Amino acid sequence: MKETEIAIVGGGPAGLCAAYTAAASGAQVTLIERNPLMGGQLNKQTHMFFGSEKQYASTRGMDITNILLKQLEPYEGQVQMINNTTVVGLYEDKVLSLLENEERYYKLKPKTTIVATGAFEKFLAFPNNDLPGIYGAGAVQTLMNVYGVKPGNKVLMVGAGNIGLIVSYQLIQSGVEVVAIVDAASKIGGYLVHASKIRRLGIPILTNHSVKEAQGEGVLEKVVISEVDQSFKPIAGTEKEFEADVMCISVGLSPLNELLSMAGCMMKYVPSLSGFVPIRSSEYETSVKNLFVAGDSCGIEEASSAMVEGHLAGLYASASIGKKHEQFVVLEKEYKKQLHDLRSGPEGEGIRRGLTAVERRSHND
Amino acid sequence: MIEKDGIPTKEQIISVFPSLERINKGPVAVIECYQEIPCNPCATSCRFEAIHIGENINKRPDVTSENCTGCLVCLTKCPGLAISIVDGSKSKDYIHYTIPYEMVPLPEVGEKVAGLDREGAFLARVKVIKVRNPKSYDRTPLITLEVPRDILYDFKCIRRSQDVKR
Numbered sequence: 001m002k003e004t005e006i007a008i009v010g011g012g013p014a015g016l017c018a019a020y021t022a023a024a025s026g027a028q029v030t031l032i033e034r035n036p037l038m039g040g041q042l043n044k045q046t047h048m049f050f051g052s053e054k055q056y057a058s059t060r061g062m063d064i065t066n067i068l069l070k071q072l073e074p075y076e077g078q079v080q081m082i083n084n085t086t087v088v089g090l091y092e093d094k095v096l097s098l099l100e101n102e103e104r105y106y107k108l109k110p111k112t113t114i115v116a117t118g119a120f121e122k123f124l125a126f127p128n129n130d131l132p133g134i135y136g137a138g139a140v141q142t143l144m145n146v147y148g149v150k151p152g153n154k155v156l157m158v159g160a161g162n163i164g165l166i167v168s169y170q171l172i173q174s175g176v177e178v179v180a181i182v183d184a185a186s187k188i189g190g191y192l193v194h195a196s197k198i199r200r201l202g203i204p205i206l207t208n209h210s211v212k213e214a215q216g217e218g219v220l221e222k223v224v225i226s227e228v229d230q231s232f233k234p235i236a237g238t239e240k241e242f243e244a245d246v247m248c249i250s251v252g253l254s255p256l257n258e259l260l261s262m263a264g265c266m267m268k269y270v271p272s273l274s275g276f277v278p279i280r281s282s283e284y285e286t287s288v289k290n291l292f293v294a295g296d297s298c299g300i301e302e303a304s305s306a307m308v309e310g311h312l313a314g315l316y317a318s319a320s321i322g323k324k325h326e327q328f329v330v331l332e333k334e335y336k337k338q339l340h341d342l343r344s345g346p347e348g349e350g351i352r353r354g355l356t357a358v359e360r361r362s363h364n365d
Numbered sequence: 366m367i368e369k370d371g372i373p374t375k376e377q378i379i380s381v382f383p384s385l386e387r388i389n390k391g392p393v394a395v396i397e398c399y400q401e402i403p404c405n406p407c408a409t410s411c412r413f414e415a416i417h418i419g420e421n422i423n424k425r426p427d428v429t430s431e432n433c434t435g436c437l438v439c440l441t442k443c444p445g446l447a448i449s450i451v452d453g454s455k456s457k458d459y460i461h462y463t464i465p466y467e468m469v470p471l472p473e474v475g476e477k478v479a480g481l482d483r484e485g486a487f488l489a490r491v492k493v494i495k496v497r498n499p500k501s502y503d504r505t506p507l508i509t510l511e512v513p514r515d516i517l518y519d520f521k522c523i524r525r526s527q528d529v530k531r
Binding site: 047048049050051052053057058059060172173186187188191192193194195196197198199200201202203204205206207304341342343344345346347348 | 367368369370371372373397398399400401402403404405406409410421422423442443444445446447467468469481482483484485486503504505521522524
């Protein structure tokens with residue numbers, strides 16, 4: 001059986017940073033990514049990132065992948081990167097089952113594993129929500145920003161969180177008409193600077209509105225929306241119709257972490273972290289020894305925090321197998337401070353609350 | 366209300382604008398960042414100590430207009446495209462108004478484009494007087510426009526006549 005010291009599942013922002021810090025700590029790393037390209041969601045982000053310089057603020061997400069890959073170059077001999085490969089099993093004996101190119105299975109036995117599998121998109125229930133032309137926002141971004149395919153001509157965006165706002169802006173940049181952004185919440189969930197830059201292009205943002213139904217013969221042709229009350233119930237007589245050939249659903253993400261459940265990790269449903277998340281120590285170790293987690297798979301947040309969590313998980317996972325980074329104490333303090341800075345404002349309130357529900361003291365305390 | 370529709374109130378807008386006296390002296394930054402979010406590149410990119418955020422990166426930027434030289438760097442660094450430069454020293458009829466603009470194709474110098482307010486509604490035809498897009502701006506071009514003084518607080522965006530309907 002193939003062996004490694006640290007297996008990292010997922011080559012997005014958290015996984016790439018975990019790989020870097022683990023390698024810098026002296027560990028042998030195997031980084032496994034299911035897509036052809038490393039970078040995960042970073043590759044689709046054509047906008048400049050928020051945060052501070054330490055998390056590459058003002059740099060476009062798609063350029064951050066290259067920065068992170070470049071950091072890994074000196075560790076070429078220590079880090080094996082495997083793409084087009086999905087981890088489909090994580091067993092009690094810590095063995096991972098890998099599926100390469102959707103056709104070949106093989107096993108990998110690491111000393112320790114970091115799960116950084118990210119998130120998946122939530123969807124919305126309404127009549128005819130299976131009509132062609134109705135996409136998740138991630139799919140629209142993949143079509144446009146990875147493959148250069150225009151998803152349609154007239155888009156209704158559902159969801160005014162950061163993803164809904166950003167994808168709307170990218171659609172407009174691609175020459176696609178966005179007819180409106182609707183959100184059932186009473187307030188815009190995303191950053192208001194994103195909202196304003198779309199609103200001033202003439203796109204209405206309709207809070208307290210949701211989709212009533214989709215209409216069309218074989219493909220999406222029309223969307224009926226209506227106002228909703230405080231319990232998100234449609235208010236009769238407030239319906240509005242929009243002609244659209246694309247409806248883009250961006251109603252939030254859920255942590256993607258079935259591998260952790262499969263391995264027997266203690267999980268908890270925490271609404272402010274957007275779903276089931278693992279109970280973990282302050283050192284990012286789950287209730288299963290030598291199984292670590294980082295990024296959106298342990299709670300939905302921004303990519304900036306996912307990168308910092310990746311660094312921390314890389315530090316701790318390496319230390320757990322006796323490969324302690326020379327600068328461990330300094331780096332641990334630095335990364336913890338960065339997370340604190342990113343989470344200390346009003347927008348980080350939910351994350352802070354969520355973390356108190358899942359974070360236990362370290363096994364070693 | 367900005368939290369509901371993305372449109373700031375007149376009071377919010379006025380609160381972030383420097384005085385007319387300062388605007389008439391020369392170029393100065395206007396930062397329309399009305400929410401506390403974890404973000405500080407405007408402050409760290411300013412070489413003139415004109416923008417302050419401080420240790421807590423969630424604080425809103427505080428602009429010291431006297432220190433601002435209108436160098437434009439913060440406009441290209443703000444991920445929210447929330448910064449403009451206004452300059453009332455060039456003309457008594459117009460404000461030279463510089464905005465970040467990430468749409469293609471870019472307008473040309475001399476072209477008249479539609480000047481829009483914060484809802485995207487038409488205000489006036491405005492003339493493009495400068496288009497800057499060097500590599501250092503990293504794909505956030507800056508457009509300088511001649512904006513009539515009476516719409517100083519309303520103007521925010523442009524649309525070219527051949528753009529796709531929005």
